[in-house]
Amino acid sequence: MTARPLIVVGDGGHGRVVREVMRASGSHRLLAVVDDRYTEAGERDGVYYGPLLLLRTLLADRADAEWIVAVGDNAARRALVERIGMGEERCASLVHPAACIAPGVPVGPGAVVMPGAVANPGARIGAHAIVNSGAVVEHDAELGPFAHLSPNAALAGGTVADEGAHIGIGASVIPGVRIGRWSVLGAGAAAIRDVPDGVVAAGVPARTIRRLAELPPPYAPQPAGGGR
Ligand SMILES: CC(C)(COP(=O)(O)OP(=O)(O)OC[C@H]1O[C@@H](n2cnc3c(N)ncnc32)[C@H](O)[C@@H]1OP(=O)(O)O)[C@@H](O)C(=O)NCCC(=O)NCCS
Structure with a gap:
């Protein structure tokens, strides 16, 4: 298997874990880390670092490169995917080799599955979802x-x-049981x-302790090659 070049968006704690999943899986090799904490582009040990703008330049230069948003907060991850606005055809998904994913379980673009996670037959893992270390997605369960x-959370059948x-x-x-949108x-x-x-x-059993101020509209992926 040839390791494809990968641009990882996000250089925080979750970003470092996603890079380790990439390294362990061997499916990709690190081309760049982009994060607006970097004000200008640079290169270190063959890896580019720079602001989010660098992503478009690298994807234009490297037809084989893919990208993934590696930010743990769900709303922030969605905001970044929408800001990138590139469609999902070059969006990578990553699965750690120590995860156990039943054959035929879809892992959506941008999704990442950490070590020790299990997804059983009929499970579905949506675009840009995270199945963290040791988590279980039982049969026919859906992660949107x-x-x-x-880590160590479980969705039963x-x-x-x-x-x-x-x-x-x-x-x-x-x-x-269903856990509602953005809850x-x-x-x-x-x-x-x-x-x-x-x-x-x-709590056990779980009870509502507060309501969120507002919910984003349902996610609709950008059309292929889209841009803003
Ligand atoms: C539930 C949660 C989101 C609430 O956060 P919050 O809105 O900031 O709420 P607060 O910390 O102000 O707590 C509000 C009340 O809920 C209680 N509470 C908070 N988290 C609780 C939990 N996990 N279980 C039971 N009660 C909890 C608090 O004791 C407090 O009770 P009180 O009003 O009687 O004092 C947060 O505590 C939590 O559990 N987050 C999950 C984080 C996580 O698992 N991250 C994984 C990263 S990989």
Whole structure:
């Protein structure tokens, strides 16, 4: 397998973990790290570093290069994907070799699956979703676009964590339950009933503790090669 050049957007803690998943999987090699914390472009040990603007230049120069947004916060990740506005055909997905993904489980563009994660038959992992270390997506469970399953969290069979939902570290969702769009399920929570869209729920059993101010409209990927 030839390792494709990869541009990783985001140089924070999650970005470093995503780069390690890339290294371990061998599917890609690091071409560049872009982040607006860099005010100008530079090169170190064969890797380019620079502001987000550098992404377009590199993708234009390198027809084989792919990109991924490696920012853990779901809303920030979506905002970056929309700002990039490139369509998803050159968007990489990354799966650590120590993850166990059943054959036929789709892993959407921009999604990343960390070591020790499991996705069983019929599971679906949406675009730009994160399945963090040791998390479980049981059979027929769905992780929507921009959703994030934190370390050691579990979605039981037939559950849904809808677009942008954040399932906190060690939280559980029992069979058939839906976690609504952009809702947050607190660390260690047990969701035994549906959680509506746009709320923060916590505890065992999980109860709503507050509502989010506003929800973004449903995600619609940019058309291929799109730009703004
Ligand atoms: C649930 C959560 C989002 C709430 O954050 P918040 O809105 O800032 O809420 P606060 O910290 O102000 O807490 C509000 C109340 O909820 C309680 N609470 C907060 N998190 C809780 C949790 N995980 N379980 C049970 N109760 C919780 C607090 O004790 C507080 O109760 P009180 O009003 O009786 O004092 C946050 O605590 C949490 O669990 N985040 C998950 C983080 C995570 O797993 N990250 C993984 C990164 S990979």
